[in-house]
Amino acid sequence: MPQAIIAPSILSGDFAQLAVESQRMINEGADWLHVEASQDPGKLIDEIRSHGMKVGVAVKPKTSIDVIFPLGHKIDMCLVMTVEPGFGGQKFMEDCVPKVKALRERFPELDIEVDGGLCLETIDQASKAGANVIVAGTSIFKAENPKEVISTFRNKVNTEQAKYSKSVE
Numbered sequence: 001m002p003q004a005i006i007a008p009s010i011l012s013g014d015f016a017q018l019a020v021e022s023q024r025m026i027n028e029g030a031d032w033l034h035v036e037a038s039q040d041p042g043k044l045i046d047e048i049r050s051h052g053m054k055v056g057v058a059v060k061p062k063t064s065i066d067v068i069f070p071l072g073h074k075i076d077m078c079l080v081m082t083v084e085p086g087f088g089g090q091k092f093m094e095d096c097v098p099k100v101k102a103l104r105e106r107f108p109e110l111d112i113e114v115d116g117g118l119c120l121e122t123i124d125q126a127s128k129a130g131a132n133v134i135v136a137g138t139s140i141f142k143a144e145n146p147k148e149v150i151s152t153f154r155n156k157v158n159t160e161q162a163k164y165s166k167s168v169e
């Protein structure tokens, strides 16, 4: 059974005292610390890791994936947004797909998440590029048979991931 994960957002804490606030939240029982933005992501990642926590980073559509390359070995997951964040039901932005591919080529073991406009028509592009974590709202919740959609997504991701694994052996 999936476990509850509680992630206090640093936006409501003292960002200037990140280390202190992180430790305080760990002491209070938090699982994750939710951070919205950072001028110096490398420093922030090191700081989060030094508290024994995992790190995920999200990239908005207009942000170049180049910013992630120096950080890829330090993070557990990268979310490549395939719509502007905000609401469900938007169109998948195909021009974000090369970002996923570039990440997968450099980081074969990284969890790469895509979010926005994922459906039966777009899953091939995302999975072939190397995404393995699929966030989908409309195409699953509004489906006649959500189980089938989830299963299709899973099979496509696993098929493509198997190819990637073989190619780096």
Ligand SMILES: O=C(CO)[C@H](O)[C@H](O)COP(=O)(O)O
Pocket: 083, 084, 085, 086, 087, 088, 089, 090, 115, 116, 117, 118, 135, 136, 137, 138, 139
């Ligand atoms: O986080 C989101 C937007 O910020 C949505 O969860 C995401 O866009 C998924 O919705 P859909 O599958 O309907 O596009």
